[in-house]
Amino acid sequence: MSATTSSPRLLVVGGVSSGVGKTTVTLGLLEALRRRGLTVQAFKVGPDFIDPGFHEVVTGRGSYNLDGWMCGRDHATATVARYAGDADLALVEGVMGCFDGLDGLSEEGSTAQMAKWLNAPVVLVLDAQAQARSAAAVVLGFEQFDPAMQLAAVIANQVGGEAHARWIREAVAARCRARVVGAIPRDESVALAERHLGLMTAGEGGLTVEKRQRLAELIERSVDLDDVLSLAVPLPVPGTAAPSPSLRRAPRARIGIAHDAAFCFYYRDNLALLEAAGAELVSWSPLDDTVLPAVDGLYFGGGYPELYGATLAGNRAMLTAVRSLASEGRPIYAECGGLMYLADAIEDLDGATHRMVGLLPATVRMRPRRLSLGYTEVTLHGDSPLGQSGGIARGHEFHYSSLDPVPSWIPRAYRLRRRQGEERAEGYLIGNALLSYVHLHFASNPGLARSFVAACAGDRART
Incomplete structure (x- = not known):
């Protein structure tokens, strides 16, 4: 995919759990791809308000929530089609772990549900700092838990060095369909500050130009961006039931x-x-x-x-x-x-x-x-x-x-x-x-x- 791409593509960034670095990885990917000259459109699975604000700082475009339980399938597909239609790539950041949502039994409100509705491949973010070969067992479990979810690739976050990254790549390659497309080393300088409701907001200025640059450079060194882009698929065909907020009436x-x-x-x-x-x-x-x-x-x-x-x-x-x-x-x-x-x-x-x-x-x-x-x-x-x-x-x-x-x-x-x-x-x-x-x-x-x-x-x- 290049800066001249005319057909929008789509990819989902999911996580093994909350706290594995989904937002940091998503922001780094958005910034690195923007630096390539691509127009990137971000979305967020779930009811979160804070992450979309960070997306907007990077992309300069509004970021929209996709929530299976609150709004349903037609709203999700129509929203992605509407707001990503003029972009090169739509990147959807997941919520919590891939299969976490409304409760312990259903997939309602989960990243997996949304990825299947959008027919989009998932790049799974894994916090690898305390494991090596066991990372493959985690990935294999995610593949087998719901084979209908297209788990296409893995980004290992918080790796300790080249040897650690190599072990994870080898373990995943030996047992899993998904391939490792990135191994990101620990770097506290790109961490986002938190408080009692989660991350501090974008409006408070934590995602500075300098931090965005460090994030992009970290992703460019650690992730095969060409491989990531090759995974992206065309946007879904929108449903017909979702109303279009773009049809505005005269102000009254x-x-x-x-x-x-x-x-x-x-x-x-x-x-x-x-x-x-x-x-x-x-x-x-x-x-x-x-x-x-x-x-x-x-x-x-x-x-x-x-x-x-x-x-x-x-x-x-x-x-x-x-x-x-x-x-x-x-x-x-x-x-x-x-x-x-x-x-x-x-x-x-x-x-x-x-x-x-x-x-x-x-x-x-x-x-x-x-x-x-x-x-x-x-x-x-x-x-x-x-x-x-x-x-x-x-x-x-x-x-x-x-x-x-x-x-x-x-x-x-x-x-x-x-x-x-x-x-x-x-x-x-x-x-x-x-x-x-x-x-x-x-x-x-x-x-x-x-x-x-x-x-x-x-x-x-x-x-």
């Missing part, structure tokens, strides 16, 4: 998107579907701005408000402005970090309490740390800015904070259901503001975006 409502270091977790599809429904999106910062833009409604995504509690609390002009907009009855949708910001207060990891907007009469606490993680199905239990009662959507929860008991007089607009059968009421409806810990993917029910835009447009008509 302005929606403010809270976007800064504290609020940066948004699915690109959500924003695209809002625009397709007729929204003009206007970014603003709860950290830095003191005046809201002229908007008909607000959308707060997730992020790290707990790290910026003092700054958010100190921006009293903005807290007042958001309270005022809510009191006027304009629609607000807030998820996870947005819920935290609209609550009475946030107690941070050091025990300090920071006063927030105060719409939700409860405090969010980071102590003690309680992990809530998993896919969630949401049934609208009452009418809200996202639609009428009975609507169903899918999303994901991932947070370490906990919310003090919310008064029973506040309506719950959601009925949440986890895979394990757990059900509970959530989705706090305060006036025309809807607050939840769940990150909904609007592609699971595009009517959500249409309803929110309609609610904002309706408010504009009333004023």
